[in-house]
């Protein structure tokens with residue numbers, strides 16, 4: 001097995017052509033924000049796979065197709081797993097609203113999914129990349145079920161997978177859905193364990209830094225006030241409004257946390273990472289209060305591949321990348 005022990009960052013964008021990028025998403029509010037950030041910053045995913053998570057699979061797929069329609073871009077969307085590998089389904093509609101987009105205004109028409117076989121699509125794509133000596137990047141911002149299934153069915157696709165960027169888990173053991181576990185991992189711990197055990201170049205954006213990289217509500221207002229009026233602005237502003245409203249309703253100040261958009265920014269511009277730890281990461285699978293917890297081991301004693309766990313990014317650059325999505329005007 002090839003273990004990744006250090007990150008080598010790509011040269012500036014103008015020099016090296018981008019690798020193809022797949023986005024795997026569970027269709028929540030910050031997933032839509034992440035997709036808009038990718039599009040607005042010139043890295044529209046080449047394909048999208050959907051998964052259950054923040055909402056059910058069908059709603060997640062609808063939300064992705066709606067976001068693409070608002071942004072005026074056409075990307076093939078493959079629907080994937082509708083449930084975890086083993087455990088019962090949980091969701092986060094209490095955070096993302098019943099529709100998963102916090103009631104953001106939807107476009108009148110959307111495209112149809114390209115297929116109902118995300119796992120087959122991932123296998124074919126990575127297999128083909130490996131065969132031509134290439135790699136395809138993947139950004140995962142929901143439960144890791146689709147990639148886990150693909151890796152289990154066809155382990156050799158590891159050779160065609162470029163950088164895997166994951167929003168999920170914790171670095172210091174402070175979760176959100178439980179005191180120990182973060183939602184994306186807790187939603188399918190067995191899947192996460194399979195993915196984190198694979199010999200891949202993996203960057204994890206865990207929960208705790210998502211709580212220290214934020215933008216104040218009035219700054220969000222200023223961004224949108226400066227953006228040209230369009231259905232895209234209205235949609236994006238509604239997503240931000242829902243995210244902020246949820247935070248305020250829990251008794252916190254008016255801020256918006258960068259969660260999935262932070263992982264998206266890291267995926268397309270890893271040079272924004274300011275602080276990270278290189279560590280084995282394994283997932284607690286036992287029943288009980290620590291199920292779904294990510295154990296982060298910089299010593300390497302766990303013996304599994306060393307991953308990069310992000311602790312801090314360039315907040316000014318992250319904010320600028322989000323601002324680009326606030327200012328994004330779909331091409332006619």
Ligand SMILES: [Ca+2]
Nearest residue numbers: 026031141142
């Ligand atoms: Ca998500």
